[in-house]
Amino acid sequence: MAGGLVSESHVAVGGHGAFMEPSPFGIQSKKLTMWLFIASDAITFGAVLFGYAYLRAGTPDWPTPFHFSPSIINGMVMTVVLLTSSLTMLGAVEAAKADNKSATLKWMGLTILLGIVFAVLHLREWFHMFGEGWSLFKNPEGGTVLFGASFFSITGLHLMHVISGVIALIVIAIGYNTDWLDKNHVETTGLYWHFVDLVWMFVFPLLYLMNATR
Amino acid sequence: MAMEQNRGIGKYVGIWFGLICIAGIEVILTYRGFSTHALLAVLFVLAIIEAGIGLAYFMHLKYESGYLVWTLIPFVVFVLLMMNQIWPDAYRVASLRLLTQ
Numbered sequence: 001m002a003g004g005l006v007s008e009s010h011v012a013v014g015g016h017g018a019f020m021e022p023s024p025f026g027i028q029s030k031k032l033t034m035w036l037f038i039a040s041d042a043i044t045f046g047a048v049l050f051g052y053a054y055l056r057a058g059t060p061d062w063p064t065p066f067h068f069s070p071s072i073i074n075g076m077v078m079t080v081v082l083l084t085s086s087l088t089m090l091g092a093v094e095a096a097k098a099d100n101k102s103a104t105l106k107w108m109g110l111t112i113l114l115g116i117v118f119a120v121l122h123l124r125e126w127f128h129m130f131g132e133g134w135s136l137f138k139n140p141e142g143g144t145v146l147f148g149a150s151f152f153s154i155t156g157l158h159l160m161h162v163i164s165g166v167i168a169l170i171v172i173a174i175g176y177n178t179d180w181l182d183k184n185h186v187e188t189t190g191l192y193w194h195f196v197d198l199v200w201m202f203v204f205p206l207l208y209l210m211n212a213t214r
Numbered sequence: 215m216a217m218e219q220n221r222g223i224g225k226y227v228g229i230w231f232g233l234i235c236i237a238g239i240e241v242i243l244t245y246r247g248f249s250t251h252a253l254l255a256v257l258f259v260l261a262i263i264e265a266g267i268g269l270a271y272f273m274h275l276k277y278e279s280g281y282l283v284w285t286l287i288p289f290v291v292f293v294l295l296m297m298n299q300i301w302p303d304a305y306r307v308a309s310l311r312l313l314t315q
Contacts, residue, residue, distance in 0.1 A: 056250070205258075
């Protein structure tokens, strides 16, 4: 080591990581990468939700098509399903930390199932609205088309995240089961899944409740 | 092992239930006759509270290094606030609509 020379035996024992500075954040690079992705994605969602909120407040003839039954009830059920999926994901992360593979896979399976249920409920809501004449550029009530544009684009962006999350969870579960991936991958994917859940905490009140028939 | 597992999940059940309760409060407030602007503000504040709880406990940010928290949160908030400078332009849409009527 003296004089800046690194012996082969040192590399063999400590690996290349022995010469790298520890992360100031105290977390693995994959987890930091996920946090940075989440920060950028939060800004994306923040931008569209802020933009929507100003449009909603600034447009006088904004439609309010969501009746308590079935739309708001459906939204509440979707909220409970997604929140519960976050809980099951926490179960997967805790089980992975305890090196309990079967429990990890069981909790991940439940999370995937709840994610699929959420997507199905979401699509059912969409098709119900299509049936009533709503679309990205159409308002069957004759007022502004901004409602359809903002509703379908924002919920569509969120639904895309849910579907991506379900696919990611399936890949991670398979990889974890075959020892190709480890518990840190489960934790990192869990972060993404919780983020998708948090975004819904804004989408539900701002896009469903704000457009409820009162 | 199983008991440890249950304890691990158990500590989050209260948070999960609390978040569902806040969502329920949002639904109740929706039908309380608030004006559009007031309801928007109230729902936005409740959503931020929910997100904060989720970030802290579900995403474990509460237990992460302070460096990580101070690297992520202020910058995200700063960018959103800066973008917020251009959104009030949306009010111009309403004004233009009135002018053309």
